[in-house]
Amino acid sequence: MEKLFQKISLASASLVLVILLGIFITLFNASKPAIDEFGLGFITNPVWNQEVAIEGLANDEVAPTNQAESAEINEDIITTGDEMIIDEDEHSDTKTTKTIFGGFIPIVGTLLSTLIALVFALPIAMGIAVFLAEIAPKNISHIVGIAIELLAAIPSIIFGMWGLYYFAPIISDLFGGYQVSLLTAGLVLGVMILPFMAAVTRDSMNTTPDVLKESAYALGATKFEVIKDIIFPYSKVGIIGSIILALGRALGETMAVAFLIGSIFSLPSSITSPTVSIPVAMANNFGEANGLGESALFYLALILFVISFTVISIAKFYFLRGVRK
Amino acid sequence: MIMNIQKFSFTYASATEPSLKNINLPIEKNKITALIGPSGCGKSTLLRAMNRIHDLYPGNTYDGKILLQNKAGSMEDILEIKKENQFIELRQKVGMIFQKPTPFPMSIFDNVAYGLKIAGVKDKAKLAQKVEEALKGSALWNEVKDRLNESAMGLSGGQQQRLCIARAVAVKPDLLLFDEPTSALDPISTGAIEELLVELKKDISIAIVTHNMQQASRISDYTAFMYLGDLVEFDKTETIFLNPSQKQTEDYITGRFG
C-alpha cells in the first residue's frame, strides 16, 4: 500500500509536467503550417487574413504554396461548374493569391491593454494594500479584505457584461472616442487585477516584523514615513512579484476583453479606438477558422503562452528571492 | 545497560563539520539519564539518533555504533537497520516525546490507542484496557476518563503533553526519549511531568534532554554534559553536580557560561 500510494502520487504529480509539455508540443504542431509560412515575421506583420497577389510569377509558373490546397480549390471550382474560372485556371496549378496572416495587431493589443491595466490598477492596489495592512483597524481590515477578495472571485465574463453596458459609456463620455476600445478594455482589465495585486501586496507588507516598525515610530516617524521607508523596502520583493504576476494573468484574460476591446483587426488610431488582443482574436475566430487561418490562431496562442509563461516565471523567480514558503 | 552508544559521530546533510564527535555513552536500564549542555552542543542531535528519527531527512552521515538490547538480551547495532519493518520495530521499542506537545487530530482515546493499533492490537476490550492503563500511568486518567471521545485538541498544554506520554507508554517501549518535554509548559505542569518521569522509570528506561540544569539535578540518576559536539563528562548526577572532574563541566554547572 505504501509503495503503491507513493507511485500513484508521483504519477499524478508528473501529470503536471506531461500536460505542460503537451500544451507546448500541441501548440507548436498546430502552428507549424503558419510558422513555416510566415516565420518570425508573423510577429511584426500587421496584415491579418488578407488575400494578396503573389508577386513576380507568370501565369504558368508554380507558386511556392501548398500544392494540395490549390488542387482542392480547383476541384471545388470544377464541381460548381463555373466554366469561366475553369478556363482561366486550366493552364496551371498555381494560386495567384495567398492569404497572409500577421499577428502584430493582436500582440500589440494584448501588450497595450495589459499596460493600461497595470498603470490604472497599480496605484489603487497599493493604496488598498496600505489601507488594509496599516490604516484600518482589525475588523474593518478583515471585512474590506473579504470584499476585495470577492471582487477577485467574480467571473471574468461578468466584468465583460458590466463593463460593456455600464462602464464603457462612462469612459467614452469622459475621454471621447469609442465605447469599445483599447482604453475601456485596459481599464476593466485593471479592475480585474486590482484585488490580486492588493491582496498579495498586503500579505507582503504584513510580513514586516513589528519591531522594525516600532523602532521607526519610536524615532518619531509618521505612518507614511514608516510605510515608505521601512515597510515597502522590506516587502519590496513580494510587491514587485505580485505586480509581475498580475501582469502575467492580465495577458491571458479573454472574456472581459472580448466584450470591450472591439475585436477589430486594426491598429488603434488612438487609445479610445477599438482593436484586438490575442485571446479575443482566438475567441472570436476559432470557430470559423480552418487551414492556415486556424494555424495562425494557434501560432498566436503559442506566442501568448510563451509570453505568459515567461512573465509568470520571472515573477516566481522574484518571489523566490524573497521570504516565501 | 539498555543502550550503549560507542564512538558515535554524526554529520548533518548540509554541514561540513560533524555535530557529534566520538560519543561514548551508556544508557542504564530503569534509570533516568539526562543530557545537558549549552545551546548547539548536540544533545538533541544525539537523542534523535537513538530512535533514528534523523532518517526522515536524507543526506545525514554517521559513524560508530548504537547498541540496543533486544528481546533475547543481546545488543544489536541500530545503525545497521535498513528495512522499513525494522525501523518500525525500533520505534516501538524506543519512543519519543517532543518539546511541543503533538496531539494527533483525533479523540483522546484514539490518540493513546494509535501506537497499539499500528502494532496490530484490534480487540476493542484489549485496546480499552491498555488505553486506561497508559492514561493512569501518565497521571491523566482522572482528568479525561469521562471525555475519552472528545478531541485531544481541547486539552491544556500540560495535559496534551501527558497525553503524548500516555500514547508513547501504551506500546510498552523499553526506552523513552524526552526532548525538552517541559520547556513549553508552565511550572505546575512541569512539576507534574517530572513526578511522572520518576514513576515511569520503574518500568521504562528514560533519556531526557534538558536545558534546565535544575531539572536534571532533580530527577535524573545519570547526567551527561555535552559541549560543541563532544561528550565532556558522564557520571552519576550527584557527582556531576557536586564534584565534577572536568573544569568545563564545573563552569557550566556554576553558570560561568551558558
Added chain:
Amino acid sequence: MRLLINRFVLGLSTLSALIGLAFLGWILITLFVKGISSFHFNLFLTDLINGGLRNLIVGQLILAAIASVIGIPLGMVAGIYIREYGRGKYAELIRNLSDIMVSAPSIVIGAFVYAIIVVPTGGTSGFAGSIALAIMMIPIVINTTDSMLSLVPKELREAGIALGASKYKVIVDIVIKSAKVGIMTGVLLAFARIVGETAPLLFTSETSNYFSLDLTSSFPSLTVSIYDLANEPEKASRDLAWAASFILTVMVLIINLTGRFITRNKG
C-alpha cells in the same frame, strides 16, 4: 508639513479602498438590478430554446462536477507527493510548474484541448469541456493542498513516525487530517473558480439551447451562452444574459463565501 503629507497619503489610501469597494458594489448592484428585472417565472424551469436557463445552469454544474471528479483527486494526490514524498529538484520543479499553470491563460488550455480531443473526435463535446476545466483545476488544487500540508508542524509527523507508523499512515491518519479543513476550502474555491470559466469551454464544449446530458456533443454552458446572448441584437437575449450573469455570480459568490466560512470557524 510632514504631518500634512502623512494625512494626504493616508487619505489617498483610504480613498483607494473606497474605490475598490465602489467597483464591487457597482458590479453587484448592476447584476442584481438587471438580473432580477429579467427574471421570469419559467427561468429555472425551461431551457434556452424556450427562453429559460435551466439547461444552462444544470449543464455548467455538470461540467464543473465532472472536472472536479477528475481534477480534485489528481490534484490532491499530486500535492501530497510534492509536500510529503518529494525530495529535491523534481518535486520543486513540479511545484513551480504547477504554480505557473495556475496563472496560465485559460483560452490556451481551451485551444490545447481542442487540438487533442475535439479535432480527433470530430466535434465539440461536453467531455472535452470537462477535461479543459479539469486541466485548469489540477494546478489550483495542487497549490492549495501543498500549502495546507506545509502548515502542519513537522513535529506531528515525527511523533507519528516515532510511534512506529509508516509514512503512508502518518500522511493519511495525521497530516491530512490536520490539514483537512484547509484542503476542503481550497477545493471549494477551486470549484468556484472553474464553474465561472468561459474561455476553456468556447471551442471545446461550446453550448447548447437544449437540455442535454449527452457529453459526447455540444453541451449546455451558462457562461458560453452569456457570451452568445450578449452578442445577439434582440433585447430579450441580452436580458436573458443579465439574468444568467446574476445567477452565475450568486452561485460563485456563495461557494466562495462558504469556503471562507468553513476556515473561519476553524481559523
